[in-house]
Amino acid sequence: MAELKLPRHVAMIMDGNGRWAKKRFLPRTAGHKAGVDAFVEMTDACNELGIEYLTVYAFSTENWNRSQEEVSALMELMVKGIAKYEPEMQKRNIKLKILGDLSRFEDKYRDPILDVQQRLSKNTGMVVSICLSYGGRQEIVYAVNKLLKEGRSEITADDIGENLYSAGMPDPDLIIRTSGEYRTSNFLLWQSAYSEYYFADVFWPDFNREELNKALEAYSKRERRYGR
Ligand code: IPE
Numbered sequence: 001m002a003e004l005k006l007p008r009h010v011a012m013i014m015d016g017n018g019r020w021a022k023k024r025f026l027p028r029t030a031g032h033k034a035g036v037d038a039f040v041e042m043t044d045a046c047n048e049l050g051i052e053y054l055t056v057y058a059f060s061t062e063n064w065n066r067s068q069e070e071v072s073a074l075m076e077l078m079v080k081g082i083a084k085y086e087p088e089m090q091k092r093n094i095k096l097k098i099l100g101d102l103s104r105f106e107d108k109y110r111d112p113i114l115d116v117q118q119r120l121s122k123n124t125g126m127v128v129s130i131c132l133s134y135g136g137r138q139e140i141v142y143a144v145n146k147l148l149k150e151g152r153s154e155i156t157a158d159d160i161g162e163n164l165y166s167a168g169m170p171d172p173d174l175i176i177r178t179s180g181e182y183r184t185s186n187f188l189l190w191q192s193a194y195s196e197y198y199f200a201d202v203f204w205p206d207f208n209r210e211e212l213n214k215a216l217e218a219y220s221k222r223e224r225r226y227g228r
């Protein structure tokens, strides 16, 4: 991969867990479980490649509209997955960030996740951001409200960028969506102004190193012009 022009920041819309499970006559939760494994695998892979920032879309503000059973199962799997992966992240010097409106989470899910974030906060290696209860529109409204509370009556684009959950991070260079859907579903609306998109047909649990390499190769061939 050394000859490739690598993105600094890769973001992933991890979609297709349910369909992956359905194809195997398994419950949707089995797909989410396999999805957590794929997330761990992708984090390891990006880390080994030297990618500086990985941001994944794990649960959207709209995903709260799913059945209570699916939402709880997803929460359980994410909490367990993050806890299980913590030692490895620590070893790899990975810094974990949770982006989203965590106020909607039950304490029993929020607290353990925030504890892991805290314990990994001093790490200086790759920054892994997990978007939970995240919506791009909600994030922009959050930033504007923060500025209003400071008493601002006029703001700039920089002000918004500096008050998003992602403040301090570079914008994503490459955004990958799996499962053959061609939409953003409210992901990083502000930050994706000049991101390159890559759509993979495979469902998220099947997104592996080989698929990632294909995405990186495609990115490497893109010419980014930024309007010039
Ligand atoms: C992605 O898989 C995981 C979440 C959105 C939480 P889906 O659950 O959306 O799976 P599909 O798209 O229904 O196959």
Ligand code: IPE
Residues within 6 Å of the ligand: 013, 014, 015, 016, 057, 058, 059, 060, 062, 063, 181, 183, 185
């Ligand atoms: C986007 O997937 C959100 C995540 C992957 C977490 P969805 O499955 O929720 O998106 P839509 O409903 O297909 O647009």
Ligand code: MG
Residues within 6 Å of the ligand: 015, 016, 017
């Ligand atoms: Mg989906």
